[in-house]
Structure formats: C-alpha cells, structure tokens
Amino acid sequence: MNSASQSIHQDVRDYYGRILQGSQDLKTGACCSVESLSPRMRQLLAEVHPEVNARFYGCGAPLPTALEGCHVLDLGCGSGRDVYVLSRLVGESGRVTGVDMTPEQLEVARRHQAWHAERYGHAQSNVRFVEGYIEDLEGAGLADESVDVVVSNCVVNLAPDKEAVFREVLRVLKPGGELYFSDVFCDRRLPQALQDDPVLRGECLGGALYTEDFRRLLGQLGCADVRGVAQAPVPLLDPEIEAKIGFARFTSMTLRVFKLPLEDRCEDFGQVATYLGTIPDQPHAFDLDDHHRFETGRPLRVCGNTFDMLGKSRLARHFRLEGDTSRHFGLFDCGPAQPAATGTAAGACC
Numbered sequence: 001m002n003s004a005s006q007s008i009h010q011d012v013r014d015y016y017g018r019i020l021q022g023s024q025d026l027k028t029g030a031c032c033s034v035e036s037l038s039p040r041m042r043q044l045l046a047e048v049h050p051e052v053n054a055r056f057y058g059c060g061a062p063l064p065t066a067l068e069g070c071h072v073l074d075l076g077c078g079s080g081r082d083v084y085v086l087s088r089l090v091g092e093s094g095r096v097t098g099v100d101m102t103p104e105q106l107e108v109a110r111r112h113q114a115w116h117a118e119r120y121g122h123a124q125s126n127v128r129f130v131e132g133y134i135e136d137l138e139g140a141g142l143a144d145e146s147v148d149v150v151v152s153n154c155v156v157n158l159a160p161d162k163e164a165v166f167r168e169v170l171r172v173l174k175p176g177g178e179l180y181f182s183d184v185f186c187d188r189r190l191p192q193a194l195q196d197d198p199v200l201r202g203e204c205l206g207g208a209l210y211t212e213d214f215r216r217l218l219g220q221l222g223c224a225d226v227r228g229v230a231q232a233p234v235p236l237l238d239p240e241i242e243a244k245i246g247f248a249r250f251t252s253m254t255l256r257v258f259k260l261p262l263e264d265r266c267e268d269f270g271q272v273a274t275y276l277g278t279i280p281d282q283p284h285a286f287d288l289d290d291h292h293r294f295e296t297g298r299p300l301r302v303c304g305n306t307f308d309m310l311g312k313s314r315l316a317r318h319f320r321l322e323g324d325t326s327r328h329f330g331l332f333d334c335g336p337a338q339p340a341a342t343g344t345a346a347g348a349c350c
C-alpha cells in the first residue's frame, strides 16, 4: 500500500473512530439511509441493539433476500447494524463476516455479539468481525470463492484503491455469487482538492465515484450488466459544504452485480421466467431491480442476462425458467417488463 493510501486510511479511521460518536454527528445527509424498507426489514432493524443502531452510517439498505444458509460478507461493517440483520436473514445454517479497519467501530460491534445471538435464539453466534482492509480481503482471511453474497453500505467511496476492492470482491465470490451494495456516486469527477478534503472524504462525498467511471471499471473487470435497485439524491445540508462542492450532484444508489459472464447489451433469445413465490416474506412478488418485478406465477419475457441472473445464482430455485440461447431474436427491448402471454416485444434491463 502506498503512503497516499495509508494517509487516507488513517484520516478515515480517525473520522469514524474518534471524530464521529454517532449518526447525529454527521454534517451531511450522505451517510443517512433513506431507502424504503419492507415491514419485515423494519422489524429486524428495530431488533438490533440501540448502541449499534446509533452508530449506523450507511446510505442505503443492502439487505437482499433469499439468503438462507448463505455466507455473506459485509465490507466496512462498522458497528455491525447490517451484519446483525443479515444474521437473521441467513439463519442459523448461514454465517456473516464483517470486515472493518477501525477498532472503535469493531469494539461496539463485538460487544453486542452474544446479546444478538441470544435474542435471535441462536445456540452460537453466526457472525464474526475481522479487522482488516477491504482492498486486501486475503489479509482478512477470506479465501477464493468462499462467499455467496458480498454487501457493503457506504464504504467503497472511502477506499483509496477502488479497483483493488472490486477485484477482491470478485475473487472471494463464488461463481454465480452477488455483490449487492449501497454507496454514494457523483455526476462528475471531482477536482483533486475536493477529493483530498478530509471532511468531504469522511462524509462519503470526496471519494465518491463518477457513475460513468464506475461503469467503465466494472466493465473492465468483466461485469458488463450492473443493475440498479434503488436511488435517492444526497442532501448536503451544510451551507459551507454546499459552497465548496459547487454544481456536483451526489446520489446514493443500491446496486447488484452478479459474478457471471454476462453480455454488455440485453439480447433476446425468447426466454421466459416465472417467480414461484417461494422466497420468505415475498409471497406475492420478487423485485430483481428497479424495473423487474416478477409477480408470483406470472410468466415474463426476459433478456439473456436476466435469465442467467435468475438461473445461475442462488435465486434459481425460486424460478421456473423456460428457453435457451439456441435462437437469437436480436436486441432485447429495454422497456418495462411485460407478461409473456402478450406476445409483444418486452422485458427490461440495464
């Protein structure tokens, strides 16, 4: 690690270890989740220890479903709010690993480990917290292809070497595994002086990736089809910070990226997917992303990429999938997803 990266790590560690004592100390609305949650998720959050909840600095809700029995890794887990919710979602047969570089955050997370296991009725805690860098998950003890789902909440923007982070994510994920994460993105590349400002970086703004650079980076790493789940503008709140920032606009986004060899465009092979209604707490519909809602029992035409996301991941047992890639019908029309029975060009992607 070079000295510039070390100094950014130290600034960020100071910010989350010493300067901030709780969510109320934040100067902007960047690390302040506004994503709407299902009643079940709201209930699980309410059951997390109040001290853990008070040190939540996330910008979204990277809490995917269909996790029973999975190994989930939380990058930059902080005081562990999402880890504890995920502990419920994976159940006793699954496990959750949280990695963070700030000892003060991990101390809060670990202090309440036994409390949560007891409250959840787990004979043994199914979570563990590891001190380490998300750019070096090997150093944190994570082997190749050992994780089903990687989540992260408002952390990647803080990392000086984002390419290293995504490379490590793709190394530890099993084939068909998924990165499901929330982060702050910017509508432009920020001037270096703003990127170097410790408060702007600490508040998750200075290091925010320009959305197009993020798309390019993921494409170079072999992930050509990133799906948006939710997004919301980030309010700056502080007039001094607003004056520094100028016209740049920040957005908090929750995204899903599958470790699968997908195409860079949505292609039409006449494939059809039907949700079986079998994911716990989602009996009526499953939302893959912000434009794919699968109602239970209703066949939908899908592109080749969506077909593979559903059929070659942990979601496969919850779908009936019909078709293959033997016949190609051209580019898939990226409009709103349509029932297969209408026979019109349909489906949606990207």
Ligand SMILES: C[S@@+](CC[C@H](N)C(=O)[O-])C[C@H]1O[C@@H](n2cnc3c(N)ncnc32)[C@H](O)[C@@H]1O
Binding pocket: 009, 012, 013, 016, 031, 055, 056, 057, 058, 059, 075, 076, 077, 078, 079, 080, 081, 082, 099, 100, 101, 102, 105, 132, 133, 134, 135, 152, 153, 154, 155, 158, 159, 160, 204
């Ligand atoms: C904005 S807070 C989010 C914490 C947690 N995800 C939450 O939602 O409350 C960022 C966290 O990421 C950790 N972090 C930042 N950069 C990191 C890195 N390069 N490696 C490991 N942890 C990092 C910080 O220590 C801090 O706990």
